[in-house]
Amino acid sequence: MTLVVLAFVLWAFGIWVNMRLASGPAARTRAGKLAVPVIFGVTILVMWELLVRGLGVSMVILPAPTLIAARFATSLPTLWADFAQTFVKGALSGYVMGCGAAVLTAVLIDRSDFLRRGLLPVGNFVAALPIVGTAPILVMWFGFDWQSKAAVVVVMVFFPMLVNTVAGLTQTSAMQRDLMRTYAAGYWQSFFKLRLPAAMPFIFNGLKISSTLALIGAIVAEFFGSPTLGMGFRISTSVGQLSLDMVWAEIVVAALAGTAFYGAVAMIEKAVTFWHPSQRS
Amino acid sequence: MRSLLAVLTVVAAIVVLWYAACAPMNIKGVLTELERGGAQVVPEGAPARRDMSAFGLVAGNSFAIPATWAQERPRLPAPHQVVTELWNTTVMKKITSKRSLVYHGWVTLSATLLGFAIGTGLGILLAVGIVHSRVMDMSVMPWAIVSQTIPIIALAPMIIVVLYSVGVQGILPKAIISAYLSFFPVVVGMVKGLRSPDAMQLDLLKTYNANTNQGFWKLRLPASMPYLFASLKIGIAASLVGAIVGELPTGAVAGLGARLLAGSYYGQTVQIWSALFGAAILAGLLVGLLGLIERATLKRMGMS
Numbered sequence A: 001m002t003l004v005v006l007a008f009v010l011w012a013f014g015i016w017v018n019m020r021l022a023s024g025p026a027a028r029t030r031a032g033k034l035a036v037p038v039i040f041g042v043t044i045l046v047m048w049e050l051l052v053r054g055l056g057v058s059m060v061i062l063p064a065p066t067l068i069a070a071r072f073a074t075s076l077p078t079l080w081a082d083f084a085q086t087f088v089k090g091a092l093s094g095y096v097m098g099c100g101a102a103v104l105t106a107v108l109i110d111r112s113d114f115l116r117r118g119l120l121p122v123g124n125f126v127a128a129l130p131i132v133g134t135a136p137i138l139v140m141w142f143g144f145d146w147q148s149k150a151a152v153v154v155v156m157v158f159f160p161m162l163v164n165t166v167a168g169l170t171q172t173s174a175m176q177r178d179l180m181r182t183y184a185a186g187y188w189q190s191f192f193k194l195r196l197p198a199a200m201p202f203i204f205n206g207l208k209i210s211s212t213l214a215l216i217g218a219i220v221a222e223f224f225g226s227p228t229l230g231m232g233f234r235i236s237t238s239v240g241q242l243s244l245d246m247v248w249a250e251i252v253v254a255a256l257a258g259t260a261f262y263g264a265v266a267m268i269e270k271a272v273t274f275w276h277p278s279q280r281s
Numbered sequence B: 001m002r003s004l005l006a007v008l009t010v011v012a013a014i015v016v017l018w019y020a021a022c023a024p025m026n027i028k029g030v031l032t033e034l035e036r037g038g039a040q041v042v043p044e045g046a047p048a049r050r051d052m053s054a055f056g057l058v059a060g061n062s063f064a065i066p067a068t069w070a071q072e073r074p075r076l077p078a079p080h081q082v083v084t085e086l087w088n089t090t091v092m093k094k095i096t097s098k099r100s101l102v103y104h105g106w107v108t109l110s111a112t113l114l115g116f117a118i119g120t121g122l123g124i125l126l127a128v129g130i131v132h133s134r135v136m137d138m139s140v141m142p143w144a145i146v147s148q149t150i151p152i153i154a155l156a157p158m159i160i161v162v163l164y165s166v167g168v169q170g171i172l173p174k175a176i177i178s179a180y181l182s183f184f185p186v187v188v189g190m191v192k193g194l195r196s197p198d199a200m201q202l203d204l205l206k207t208y209n210a211n212t213n214q215g216f217w218k219l220r221l222p223a224s225m226p227y228l229f230a231s232l233k234i235g236i237a238a239s240l241v242g243a244i245v246g247e248l249p250t251g252a253v254a255g256l257g258a259r260l261l262a263g264s265y266y267g268q269t270v271q272i273w274s275a276l277f278g279a280a281i282l283a284g285l286l287v288g289l290l291g292l293i294e295r296a297t298l299k300r301m302g303m304s
Helices: A002-023 A030-054 A065-074 A076-110 A113-127 A131-142 A146-169 A174-182 A187-222 A231-240 A244-272 B002-036 B046-050 B054-060 B062-068 B079-090 B101-132 B134-147 B152-165 B171-194 B199-207 B212-247 B256-266 B269-300
Strands: none
Touching: A002 A030, A002 B134, A030 A065, A030 B134, A065 A076, A065 A244, A076 A113, A076 A146, A076 A187, A076 A231, A076 A244, A113 A146, A113 B002, A131 A146, A131 A187, A131 B212, A131 B256, A131 B269, A146 A187, A174 A187, A187 A231, A187 A244, A187 B152, A231 A244, A231 B152, A244 B152, B002 B046, B002 B054, B002 B062, B002 B079, B054 B062, B079 B101, B079 B269, B101 B134, B101 B171, B101 B212, B101 B256, B101 B269, B134 B171, B152 B171, B152 B212, B171 B212, B199 B212, B212 B256, B212 B269, B256 B269
16 A cells, blocks of 8 residues: 555656756756656656555556566567567568668659559558558468568558658759759769659658558567567467566567667668758757 | 549559469469369479479469469459459348458447547647646657657557456457557647647737637647648558457457458458458548548638
């Protein structure tokens, strides 16, 4: 009971600190901007821990954060193997193949106005569909190993990437294209020097959307069959064994991988599209 | 009009490619069946064909191509097989039948809509809170953004099992996953939308002596509508994915996800494809419906 009371006291304290920080002069500084969300996150974690212990919540329903951390630390080799199987082999290879294929297709389509006007609505439509559903079919075709996961990822990232790249390649103004013509630039010269750089913000938008989709695709595809390895496999079997601390440890890995992947793409974006107004603030 | 022609051409090309792909995909199974039926195929015996390329087999047995479009359990069903299955399981079956796709679609759709309503409602509320409270903005918003980069769907199996163990089952666990998936896009889009009025417009309201409440209802909320609809479209597609994935881990007996899973267990490829197209049509309808509402609303508000 005291733990429950303590949890709410801590909660009130966390909110109070954050309110002080947010309304004070510290809110303008970089440290203040970082501290407020961190305090919020830590407060939630500590409350979670105290409430789970205080109310005696069963492990089967919600394990305490310390238990998850302990499980994370003790099963690092398993988690690493799962990570390598799902993320590196499945998601990353599929991501590279899918995005590469989409950009190449977009470049080919771009030469024909007819194709562009035909494919863009179709691509937009397909990008909104629950493509994850192709997972059972692709698992059937490519077997249980990482190839089928990569295939699901390819299908999932292809259309968002295609639509974004095609849209990006139309971003140059007539004035800029005319300037290239006055320089007597050929198609490929004006493509590499003008239109591809101009398309980069859109391409990176597609890459960022796809980075999230890739991990989702690889994990969900494993629910339909996988070798005895992989994040999706571990999650579904651990849920079956009711060892929820393992599930949470796996979710922590997924969260870290997803955030790091997105962050890496965003950093490359910052380096490549440094000229864009959204990056110059 | 010319766009329509272009779209139709692209769709026709996809269908033609699909038919063409059926031949090499299904040829091995078809040849085995034909040989068992007494037909003359080149080369004879399944072991001899195992290592041959599918294209070589198609070229050597061109008479078998029509059969690749009419197999019972093909690796890749032909478009007309999927359409026939869709027709048979939607229009020809009573909608209360367990084999009707309308029934399964409704199971998934009800979870999707419930989850979407919960997720959108909470998302809008949180966005309003974030816009009006600096503390909430600074503490919650970074997490909302980070959470979009996390494959939340990995939580789905656990949510279902945990809720099941505390006695909640049926539509609610799926709806919670749907709600969770549509929640964050709505929060992020709505915050952007509520902040979209520029300083000039806010100053104008100030000169009118409008209070925060009036500013919200008369300026911020109307200005956020285009952003809201854009994120609603993303949210409903995510909700549908959430409801489908939510049906996978428990071995649910009804719903589009359950049809996918059952199809993959029993090798019923036509069933998988028809469930997939059912889900696609459902998603298309939902997004299209939201698009119509968006058009009508924005037109009435004079924004489009």
